[in-house]
Amino acid sequence: MAQNSFPLSIKEFLNSQGETVGVGSKEAEAAEQHARSNDRNHVFHSWSAQAKINPLPIAKAEGAWIYDYSGKGYLDAASQLVSANLGHGHPALVAAITTQLQRVSNLNPAFANDSRGELAAAIIDKAQGEFSHIFFTNGGADAVEHAIRMARKHTGRSKILTAYRSYHGATGSAIMATGEARRHGNPTTDGDIKHFWGPFHYRSAFHAKNEQEECERALQHLEDTIDFEDDVAAVLIESVVGSSGVIVPPEGYLAGVREICDRKGILWIADEVMVGFGRTGKLFAYEHAGKTVAHHNGPEQVSSGSELSQQHCTEKILQPDIVTFAKGVNAGIVPLGGVMMTAAVKATFDDTPYPGGLTYSGHPVACAPGVAALEVYEKENIFDKVAKQGEEIIEPRLNELVQKHNSIGNVRGKGFFWAIEFVADQDTKAPLGPEGMAAFGAAAKEAGVWPMVSGNRVHLAPPLVTSVEELKFLLDVVDAAATEADKAL
Structure with missing residues (x-):
């Protein structure tokens, strides 16, 4: 993958007191542990079996990216819950x-x-x-x-x-x-x-x-x-x-x-x-x-x-x-x-x-x-940009993935709103099982994309301010992660 100009990692972030904290420092580790402890001990999460989840604490969010306390960045492929249309911190x-x-x-x-x-x-x-x-x-x-x-x-x-x-x-x-x-x-x-x-x-x-x-x-x-x-x-x-x-x-x-x-x-x-x-x-x-x-x-x-x-x-x-x-x-x-x-x-x-x-x-x-x-x-002419890039960049690349990956049965959407439906068999359309979807999700996160996985589907809804370069990075990662899903067939 070619060298990218966007940040895949950060060196520092502001803590809850507004103090600058260096990634990898003892202060950063303590801040993450504190956030995780409070979450697990006191926060009740939506749509979840509480004992089976371990939410990732986020230290910083900017533009189309979110960052954990280790400094690793993830392109926010779902705009959180399809809400951060202008990214983070506009x-x-x-x-x-x-x-x-x-x-x-x-x-x-x-x-x-x-x-x-x-x-x-x-x-x-x-x-x-x-x-x-x-x-x-x-x-x-x-x-x-x-x-x-x-x-x-x-x-x-x-x-x-x-x-x-x-x-x-x-x-x-x-x-x-x-x-x-x-x-x-x-x-x-x-x-x-x-x-x-x-x-x-x-x-x-x-x-x-x-x-x-x-x-x-x-x-x-x-x-x-x-x-x-x-x-x-x-x-x-x-x-x-x-x-x-x-x-x-x-x-x-x-x-x-x-x-x-x-x-x-x-x-x-x-x-x-x-x-x-x-x-x-x-x-x-x-x-x-x-x-x-x-x-x-x-x-x-x-x-x-x-x-x-x-x-x-x-x-x-x-x-x-x-x-x-x-x-x-x-x-x-x-x-x-x-x-x-x-x-x-x-x-x-x-x-x-x-x-x-x-x-x-x-x-x-x-x-x-x-x-x-x-x-x-x-x-910023956002709506026209979304329509154009959805039609000229996202749609053709996703259509290629259907032909390339046996685990993909269907892609559909419009603008910056798409679904990739994974199947165990393209003819019967039987949904791909949890193992294959987990493999996709793990590969995407490792490569720097935080996906929205829903059952046997992946929903792509990046911030509307996502650059062409970032879109192509996202689609490259989806392509590579789908190869991992293929292995589950």
């Missing part, structure tokens, strides 16, 4: 937080706040479609909770439909909306959430021969589910499925969801928590579905494909009714999420109070770096 975000702390460091959300208002106005201005207001939350799960509540209040209906391959958060209704296995083991906190199969041609639930057939059958299945469930308030879907596999919907699917929702008087809630703010090369991932969609104006009983239906259609901007977001809104530097809604949804609560709120809704120290992040995204 100076514009640090400056925005510093300035805000000197002005207003905390505020009851009943007050107006300039940072919160500016962020809301900027997002609404940049988003495709006609939106009116934003309700700010502490994070993505909160945003989903409130989006569900708003949809029910707006429509007067109870049921929410979500896909089986989905993750929407770990709180009450959000974990019930989650379709993947992490829902299991939780009490049924919301029995009015029902699931359906979304499109995924590689592992099709519809025995489809191609992407177009997968799209058509998935849409028919969704409409059938709506009809058989009845009393449906909203369809809640990730614009690109995230934790459950990085699945980009086939062309026409989101437009089809919009058309069905319009005919049925149902809201479309787009979960953009993971993919919003440039992750796929657009502000929001639903924007990849196009600018406009046919809007049905005729009687509900007319089928969407009939001649009469076409006569009762007009063009409208393709947009959801509600959008949930978090993570990338301020590049994950502090917790922040939100619910963006149309004027029609907002008007439901013009004269009737909204039955919900949060102490930290639109916290000024969270919103200020959000404003700064939007400025960085635009000034």
